[in-house]
Amino acid sequence: xxxxxxxxxxxxxxxxxxxxxxxxxxxxxxxxxxxxxxxxxxxxxxxxxxxxxxxxxxxxxxxxxxxxxxxxxxxxxxxxxxxxxxxxxxxxxxxxxxxxxxxxxxxxxxxxxxxxxxxxxxxxxxxxxxxxxxxxxxxxxxxxxxxxxxxxxxxxxxxxxxxxxxxxxxxxxxxxxxxxxxxxxxxxxxxxxxxxxxxxxxxxxxxxxxxxxxxxxxxxxxxxxxxxxxxxxxxxxxxxxxxxxxxxxxxxxxxxxxxxxxxxxxxxxxxxxxxx
Numbered sequence: 001x002x003x004x005x006x007x008x009x010x011x012x013x014x015x016x017x018x019x020x021x022x023x024x025x026x027x028x029x030x031x032x033x034x035x036x037x038x039x040x041x042x043x044x045x046x047x048x049x050x051x052x053x054x055x056x057x058x059x060x061x062x063x064x065x066x067x068x069x070x071x072x073x074x075x076x077x078x079x080x081x082x083x084x085x086x087x088x089x090x091x092x093x094x095x096x097x098x099x100x101x102x103x104x105x106x107x108x109x110x111x112x113x114x115x116x117x118x119x120x121x122x123x124x125x126x127x128x129x130x131x132x133x134x135x136x137x138x139x140x141x142x143x144x145x146x147x148x149x150x151x152x153x154x155x156x157x158x159x160x161x162x163x164x165x166x167x168x169x170x171x172x173x174x175x176x177x178x179x180x181x182x183x184x185x186x187x188x189x190x191x192x193x194x195x196x197x198x199x200x201x202x203x204x205x206x207x208x209x210x211x212x213x214x215x216x217x218x219x220x221x222x223x224x225x226x227x228x229x230x231x232x233x234x235x236x237x238x239x240x241x242x243x244x245x246x247x248x249x250x251x252x253x254x255x256x257x258x259x260x261x262x263x264x265x266x267x268x269x270x271x272x273x274x275x276x
Contacts, residue, residue, distance in 0.1 A: 063097035086188035115222035115270040152268035159263035224268035
């Protein structure tokens with residue numbers, strides 16, 4: 001059994017797939033635009049302007065190559081977990097490759113992004129490392145998916161509107177009167193949760209949402225950001241004092257693939273039970 005943990009446990013990549021230790025999985029690409037012949041980068045090598053970049057899903061051939069390499073390395077089954085199919089066609093590429101793979105491949109839609117994807121991957125990896133069969137690894141991932149919640153704040157909805165990840169009507173919410181939107185992921189989609197006036201109030205409310213989601217149960221929490229480490233670390237410090245059942249607390253910066261769609265200044269919070 002082979003499954004995957006996200007690089008650095010940040011799960012900021014658009015794609016997380018089964019990969020052996022020390023190797024890389026098929027990943028999304030970022031394209032710098034506009035240009036007659038745009039430059040294409042793997043996510044980890046992109047350092048350009050997010051405002052002029054677009055993303056594209058990995059090809060089925062990329063997944064086929066990865067799955068074949070894993071099988072050649074001795075994997076007898078693969079669990080391949082990906083960002084929401086409502087936001088990307090990545091999972092369709094994985095499914096196409098899985099049908100032709102030399103070993104059984106279970107392709108799972110995380111219905112989320114960033115650490116909303118990363119935590120199910122880590123849950124699956126723990127089950128696989130413990131010797132669980134493929135069905136139990138899939139079950140571990142799905143239990144985590146069902147119990148994990150993500151909320152986030154963006155300085156502007158322009159990036160999400162431009163990429164089609166949120167509707168034009170919703171994007172108008174933040175266009176006047178200093179209104180700052182709080183978003184969440186529901187049914188695999190990014191949706192408007194609340195409207196808050198000013199950034200400071202929005203971030204304070206984001207903190208409250210995470211505390212409410214955590215309750216008194218044992219949880220792990222990830223604070224994610226893009227170009228806002230100081231703000232993210234301050235949020236993490238406050239959460240460490242307010243979440244009674246807090247286990248692991250991590251602060252991670254998202255990669256270019258997510259950055260293209262949310263823009264600089266984004267703060268995200270993902271809460272997951274630590275006892276499943």
